[in-house]
Amino acid sequence: MYNDNTTAELEEVMAKAVSAFHQYKTYSLAQRATFMRTIAKEIEALGDELIQTAMAETNLPEARLVGERGRTMFQLNNYAAAAEQGNWLEASIDTAVPTNTPPKPDLRKMLIPLGPVVVFGASNFPFAYSTAGGDTACAFAAGCPVIVKAHPAHAKTSTLMASAILTAATKCNMPDGIFSHVYGAGFEVGEYLAKHDAVKAIGFTGSFGGGKALFDWANQRKNPIPVFAEMGSVNPVFILPEKVATESESLAKQMAGSITLGMGQFCTNPGLIIAIDTDGLERFIQHLKREIKTAVPAKMLHQGIAANYAEKLAKALAQKGVQVVSQTDEEVEDGKGLITLATTNGKTFLQNPTLHQEVFGPYSLIIQCADEKELLAVAKAIEGQLTATLMATPNDIRAHQELLNYIQDICGRFIFNNVPTGVDVSLPMHHGGPYPASTDSRFTSVGADGIKRFARPLSYQNWDDEFLPEELKNGNPLNIWRTVNNELTRDQIS
Incomplete structure (x- = not known):
């Protein structure tokens, strides 16, 4: 059990961070x-203890966590x-021209650091989007x-990662206060940090409600600060007529894999599939129905996410004009997510904003x-997204130029004939998007441009x-x- 930090403790943390910044x-x-590379080495040195601790706190399998640890170390080395x-x-x-x-x-211009940054750990990525x-x-x-x-759902894991950063800081002779790790199960600690004068920016990955609250607090300050919040997305997938007519079965397998990957607990999970009602679409739906029915449910990250998914799923399915197409055959135990595929028509979707909202899960x-x-x-009615996907043939693209023009205005990453799940850590990657996917679509939270x-x-x-x-x-x-x-x-300047 980790106790929330007191105001006095937080004040000490902030004073040290300010002092550390000036050094x-x-x-x-x-x-x-060198500091960042040393952190990566210290994370590796935590060994199996880190993996086992995260498994116990998040229900994530060992292979997934080993891979995520590798990604986290890669990020540190790549950004270094x-x-x-x-x-x-x-x-x-621009050199002087005195004769003008x-x-x-x-x-001469360059970017310089802002100051102390507060980072809020994410629930669905205990390593790659959290403490380190x-x-x-x-x-x-x-x-x-x-x-x-620290995210309350994996506080032990977060504490272990924090220990690696602090060890690296000592080895690299970093100033005291270069890194601090605090706890807060409720919103009070987060609000205090967001409103503190010493804080100059915030990084957040999580729910719309959490990100919007931080954004509002930060902008109500005497000295407003930037909040870089990635707040989720429904990641629409547009399937065009010729593509679905010729590849309905392979598309269904591809989409089923993306919908159920990690029990749908990715910010890039495809929550909407949009297409014109044709015979090809009906075949696609029947193939996807079978894939979903045989999918195996697993425990979600923690009880809070499972309960939230069940609540939002029930609300979505209760909307007028929404029909369940398929749900997994296996009986769903407590803490597991009910894998679900539903459908409605375009008119219903356009008239009901509830159907536009993210249901975080499978x-x-x-x-x-x-x-x-x-x-x-429908494309025009969709709000800002992290990703949008187009499943199409070359003929489809030529025939739907206006649609493509609108889709690119609503997303941070435009995908062609692939699924949105999977975010490559590289310079051309943009992981952000127009509001409400993120609070500033000009910036990415993945790739070195995030610096x-x-x-x-x-x-x-x-x-x-x-x-x-x-x-x-x-x-x-x-x-x-x-x-x-x-x-x-x-070149040098002579």
Whole structure:
């Protein structure tokens, strides 16, 4: 049992974080990278204890957790390399032109760290999106201290991960307060942190309600701060006529695998399948029905998620015009999710906002549209999403250009003939999307571009080279890419 931190304890945490910031922001990119790589090594050194603890707290299988631990270590190493490379700094230089009228000054700009960052651990990824996950790694890379609020569903796991970070901090001679780990089962600790003057940014992965509350608190402050909240998504999948007519069975197998993966407990789970009512769609539904009926339910992450899924599923299925297509044959025990496929028509969907909401778990709703006009209307009615998927042939694409134009406006990642589940950790990945999928669609929570969330631009005017940051000096001692007089180069400035 972990007790909520007191106000006095939180004040001490924040004071240390502020002190650490003024030291850590002066550390070189190489020092930050070494710290992050050391964290990865310390996580590996936790060995089987970490895996077994997470299994006990989350009901996740060993293989999944071993893979997620590897992903977490990869993120730390990948973002460490990106920090050193320096592209994220967006360094730009215009040298002075004193002969201009008026004289043009010497201007040099780069991103600098914001300050202490609060990270809220996610429930569905106890490693990769939690204590030592992507938000924490990005903040360290940017030069910011981190305060993590442990997720109550896996507090022991979070504490173990925190111990790895603290051990790495000691080994790398990091300032006291570079990392802190706090507890709060209710909302009080989170609200206190979000409103604290010392906090300069927030990273969050979780429910819409939780993310929106943090966003509101942060914007009600005397000095508002950015909240980078990833708040879930229904991830619509649009299946076009020729594709479903020719590949109904393979599409059904593909979609069933995505819907049931991890018991639907991914923010990219496909919660909506949208298509025109045709014979091909009917064949697809029958194939998908059989796949869902034989799927094996498993325990959800914890009792709270299971109860929330059951409640939201019941609400969705109780809506007028919604019919259950298929549910798993196996009797569902307490804590397991009832794998469910339902359907409704386009008109009903357009008239009922409840059907647009995420049901976090192994559930998907098929929207059967009367024609292309209604298909387009449904696309226009869908709010911001992390992903949108198009299942189509080349002929389908040529015939539905207007639809494609609207779909790309509602998502952060547009997928072609693949499923949305599975998020690659790489620079071209964008894991975010228009509101309400996230609070700022310009930024990603996956990939090295996520570092930019915790930094801000600072322009230096007419500074002597001796006093400039290493990143902006004439000699380019870090050998990073910079835009000098509108040309991207690693060259020195003569």
